[in-house]
Amino acid sequence: MTNDQKYDLEERTAEFGGNIVKFSKEIPQNPVTKPLISQLVRSGTSIGANYCEADDAESRKDFKHKIGICKKESRETKHWLRMIAGAVPNLKEKARKLWNEAKELNLIFNAIIHSTKKKD
Numbered sequence: 003m004t005n006d007q008k009y010d011l012e013e014r015t016a017e018f019g020g021n022i023v024k025f026s027k028e029i030p031q032n033p034v035t036k037p038l039i040s041q042l043v044r045s046g047t048s049i050g051a052n053y054c055e056a057d058d059a060e061s062r063k064d065f066k067h068k069i070g071i072c073k074k075e076s077r078e079t080k081h082w083l084r085m086i087a088g089a090v091p092n093l094k095e096k097a098r099k100l101w102n103e104a105k106e107l108n109l110i111f112n113a114i115i116h117s118t119k120k121k122d
Contacts, residue, residue, distance in 0.1 A: 011110065012057065015050035015072075018103055022046030022079070025096055034089050042082035046100075049075045049107060066118050073111035079104040 023046075026039050049072050056068030080101050087097040 012050070012053060015053045015107065018100075018107065019047040019050045021100060021103075025093075025100055028096070029086060029090055029093060035086065038082055038086050038089060042079065042086060045075045045078040045082060046104070049079065049104075062118070066115065069111055069114050069118070073108055073115060076104050076108040076111060080108070 022043060026043050029035050029039050031039065052068050052071045052075060056065050056072065059065035059068055083097045083101045083104065087094040087101075
């Protein structure tokens with residue numbers, strides 16, 4: 003993987019986190035959505051943070067662990083987006099677009115994990 007590709011994924015995960023924050027501000031807050039918003043922001047923004055940590059990993063094992071967290075967080079983000087789409091139907095289409103990006107990120111991190119396992 004070249005530095006340009008690493009930077010692109012770093013930028014992509016940061017942009018995704020920013021889009022999650024913007025989307026979260028559009029969700030009307032009530033007793034149902036408030037905890038969903040909190041969980042969505044946590045998982046959606048942690049993908050980029052963990053990718054940055056993986057990029058600066060101290061060992062191969064540390065790298066694989068952090069990428070695994072990125073994969074888990076992207077999958078969790080899909081879940082929270084699905085819950086919000088159900089709770090706020092008028093935001094379903096916006097949630098779907100973010101869900102698709104979370105799915106793509108999950109597939110990318112899965113490929114990275116499989117690639118690192120082949121090298122072991």
